[in-house]
Amino acid sequence: MDDKxxxxxxxxxxxxVRRLPKEQRDDVSMELRELIGDMAEEKESVREALVxxxxxxxxxxxxxxxxxxxxxxxxxxxxxxxxxIALTCTVIAIFSITLGQGIVERxxxxxxxxxGSIIGFVTYLFSTTLSNTMNSAIGIFGIVTxxxxxxxxxxxxxxxxxxxxxxxxxxPKKPSSEKDGVDERAIWTPERLAPVPGKKAMLPRGxxxxxxxxxxxxxxxxxxxxxxxGVVWVIEDNVIGKGVMxxxxxxxxxxxxxxxxxxISLLAGLTDAILRVIIGRYNLKVMVSSxxxxxxxxxxxxxxxxxxxxxxxxxGNELRRFLDNEFxxxxxxxYFDPVWFSNVILTIIIIATMVEVGITAYxxxxxxxxxxxxxxxxxx
Amino acid sequence: xxxxxxxxxxxxxxxxxxRGTLVLSVLSRTDEPKYGYALVQSLLEKGVPIxxxxxxxxxRRLETQGLLISEWETSGPKPRKYYRRTExxxxxxxxLRNEWNQxxxxxxxLMKEES
Numbered sequence: 001m002d003d004k005x006x007x008x009x010x011x012x013x014x015x016x017v018r019r020l021p022k023e024q025r026d027d028v029s030m031e032l033r034e035l036i037g038d039m040a041e042e043k044e045s046v047r048e049a050l051v052x053x054x055x056x057x058x059x060x061x062x063x064x065x066x067x068x069x070x071x072x073x074x075x076x077x078x079x080x081x082x083x084x085i086a087l088t089c090t091v092i093a094i095f096s097i098t099l100g101q102g103i104v105e106r107x108x109x110x111x112x113x114x115x116g117s118i119i120g121f122v123t124y125l126f127s128t129t130l131s132n133t134m135n136s137a138i139g140i141f142g143i144v145t146x147x148x149x150x151x152x153x154x155x156x157x158x159x160x161x162x163x164x165x166x167x168x169x170x171x172p173k174k175p176s177s178e179k180d181g182v183d184e185r186a187i188w189t190p191e192r193l194a195p196v197p198g199k200k201a202m203l204p205r206g207x208x209x210x211x212x213x214x215x216x217x218x219x220x221x222x223x224x225x226x227x228x229x230g231v232v233w234v235i236e237d238n239v240i241g242k243g244v245m246x247x248x249x250x251x252x253x254x255x256x257x258x259x260x261x262x263x264i265s266l267l268a269g270l271t272d273a274i275l276r277v278i279i280g281r282y283n284l285k286v287m288v289s290s291x292x293x294x295x296x297x298x299x300x301x302x303x304x305x306x307x308x309x310x311x312x313x314x315x316g317n318e319l320r321r322f323l324d325n326e327f328x329x330x331x332x333x334x335y336f337d338p339v340w341f342s343n344v345i346l347t348i349i350i351i352a353t354m355v356e357v358g359i360t361a362y363x364x365x366x367x368x369x370x371x372x373x374x375x376x377x378x379x380x
Numbered sequence: 381x382x383x384x385x386x387x388x389x390x391x392x393x394x395x396x397x398x399r400g401t402l403v404l405s406v407l408s409r410t411d412e413p414k415y416g417y418a419l420v421q422s423l424l425e426k427g428v429p430i431x432x433x434x435x436x437x438x439x440r441r442l443e444t445q446g447l448l449i450s451e452w453e454t455s456g457p458k459p460r461k462y463y464r465r466t467e468x469x470x471x472x473x474x475x476l477r478n479e480w481n482q483x484x485x486x487x488x489x490l491m492k493e494e495s
Binding site for chain 2: 028030031032033034035037038039052053054058059062063
């Protein structure tokens with residue numbers, strides 16, 4: 001074997017071992033030197049030997065075996081579903097918010113007359129929306145992927161059939177002989193087949209997805225552009241020129257107190273909705289999640305509307321001052337009673353939440369558990 | 381059907397059929413220490429061709445499963461890794477061999493009836 005052959009062999013070996021875990025590299029390198037040497041002797045050329053061994057990447061795959069997954073077959077379908085939903089929501093939400101915010105902040109009626117400023121305005125909108133959307137999409141992709149990597153690593157159980165209440169019988173037997181040591185739950189039996197959910201036990205996926213989209217969009221507005229929630233209008237003023245004015249309806253001075261409560265509430269709803277999409281039918285998990293998330297949302301709403309100073313205290317005054325009774329603003333400002341407004345919104349939220357939790361609980365108890373009973377029948 | 385597809389199907393089925401017998405073939409030849417390429421050749425002699433890029437990873441896997449044990453022999457002109465069956469390997473080899481004999485007998489019967 002001359003230097004050229006040796007170089008060729010070392011290159012091949014490197015291409016194989018660089019794809020393997022560090023601790024295997026030295027040993028596999030030695031092994032391959034032995035193998036290629038033997039093969040080259042028989043075939044009378046290192047080149048021939050390498051051709052016979054084939055693509056080093058394929059070779060490395062065989063060394064690595066089939067068990068090294070970032071996200072394995074158990075989770076990959078759910079992963080794609082969640083990823084699709086999460087990406088769609090993010091792209092729609094961030095795109096529309098950045099676009100809206102860009103227009104509100106940069107729009108000036110005067111620029112319509114000048115082609116240069118129109119182009120500048122459009123370019124600005126285009127680049128900010130594009131870069132913000134891309135960044136958030138990549139971020140969401142990363143978060144979803146990491147969550148699923150962790151699930152893969154710990155083999156988190158998403159399967160049906162183990163969500164019954166815990167009983168003493170679930171305790172694993174103390175292994176007295178080798179046979180007893182086998183985890184019985186790991187042995188598949190036909191009794192463990194989850195029943196096909198009846199039509200009435202199925203959760204409409206569209207509703208949950210609508211929930212997710214709403215939570216994400218509303219959450220993004222609250223985080224990135226809370227000031228656009230309120231009264232927005234275009235002014236023409238001799239002193240400051242043309243521009244967009246907003247009177248926010250929320251109390252942005254106390255936003256650092258208000259925003260977290262809003263987000264906790266949205267996050268509770270979002271988690272519940274994602275769980276519904278993943279499980280796809282009424283069952284105990286869905287019912288518990290619905291009750292917990294409903295409670296969190298009600299507590300947050302009471303905190304927001306009854307305890308925290310959520311409304312902009314200058315809202316009425318600013319309306320009167322800036323709008324000069326245009327569009328009946330003063331009248332509106334005179335009638336605007338924050339306490340009454342809070343009460344109405346709070347009542348709507350509480351009723352809506354209770355109705356939703358009620359429906360979920362009713363359907364779960366009526367249809368969702370039925371099947372677990374019929375499952376027991378199979379066992380009997 | 382296209383001839384190329386036919387061949388591809390046969391190839392993949394043949395591969396599948398052979399895959400299960402590889403462990404048995406390797407275990408049958410490792411009662412005495414053997415290095416990788418000698419194993420390739422001795423299997424080929426007996427009519428069991430196996431690609432080195434399949435065999436080497438397989439040897440490593442069998443070692444992690446405790447069926448084989450390896451040792452580097454560095455006294456010769458070039459270092460060689462010798463593999464040999466462990467006690468567990470021998471035990472499992474015997475069981476697999478019984479399994480194979482039963483299976484072969486049954487298959488023989490099946491195909492005799494069919495023809």
